[in-house]
Amino acid sequence: MASLFSSRSRCSCCRSGSTTPDVRRSCQCTVSLCIACHPGRWSQYTTAPAIDAVEYHNVRFNGTLTWPSEFRGTPSPELDAAWKRIAANMRPFRITGDILRKIGKKERPSLVKFLDEDGGGYMATLEVTHQLHCLNMLRKRTYYEHYAADDVSILAGPEAYRTHLDHCIEMLRQVVLCTADVGLVTYDWVEGYRHPYPDFNTWHKCRNVDKVVEWSNEHELHVPFDRMLRFGNEDDLVEAP
Numbered sequence: 001m002a003s004l005f006s007s008r009s010r011c012s013c014c015r016s017g018s019t020t021p022d023v024r025r026s027c028q029c030t031v032s033l034c035i036a037c038h039p040g041r042w043s044q045y046t047t048a049p050a051i052d053a054v055e056y057h058n059v060r061f062n063g064t065l066t067w068p069s070e071f072r073g074t075p076s077p078e079l080d081a082a083w084k085r086i087a088a089n090m091r092p093f094r095i096t097g098d099i100l101r102k103i104g105k106k107e108r109p110s111l112v113k114f115l116d117e118d119g120g121g122y123m124a125t126l127e128v129t130h131q132l133h134c135l136n137m138l139r140k141r142t143y144y145e146h147y148a149a150d151d152v153s154i155l156a157g158p159e160a161y162r163t164h165l166d167h168c169i170e171m172l173r174q175v176v177l178c179t180a181d182v183g184l185v186t187y188d189w190v191e192g193y194r195h196p197y198p199d200f201n202t203w204h205k206c207r208n209v210d211k212v213v214e215w216s217n218e219h220e221l222h223v224p225f226d227r228m229l230r231f232g233n234e235d236d237l238v239e240a241p
Helices: 012-016 021-026 039-045 049-053 077-087 097-102 127-141 158-179 209-219
Strands: 056-060 093-095 122-124 186-188 197-199 203-207
Touching: 049 209, 077 127, 093 209, 127 158, 203 209
Parallel strands: none
Antiparallel strands: 056 203, 093 122, 186 197
């Protein structure tokens, strides 16, 4: 099977052999310059305020097929509350024009801003909240009959709902391929199974999500929605980004 990142897609310095062997082996670039070879050229696009809160710890995934996680099972108030806690409780916060430029975006007139008397700045949220929203949406789809009566995504109509689902699948695909987990899965012979059985109970070095949530809680804004709807000088985008 051909690699997702063929040698033809690698950056020029890795193709030419001007980098070290370790860098060339790890190069998965699809652009003209790679992060490993030119970290200074890319750092301007990887700034995230919450990065200061990131801490790592070792976590053993529970991949047992029937493990009763608090996030799985038939719908219940307790299950929905668990998902709401991780997928909907982190609020927006403000970023400055400087941060906006460092993440590779321009200060365009369509961006949602806060009033100067509310501290100014641009509205932002952490991507993990959207990713968890998407995962939760797919979970709810597996219990469609239960959620059909009051889920806002479903109530938007069949076409909008299908588009929303496809969007979420595509976003999660990109996240999984971005991280490209290289952890190892081993296999056992298990009584009653003809083929080797995968052991998904694997160790990972994970970001401590509690620290990220703590950062989000410290920086969240409680500005009334009607104070950031329209200021009168916006220039709407013709199409959604």
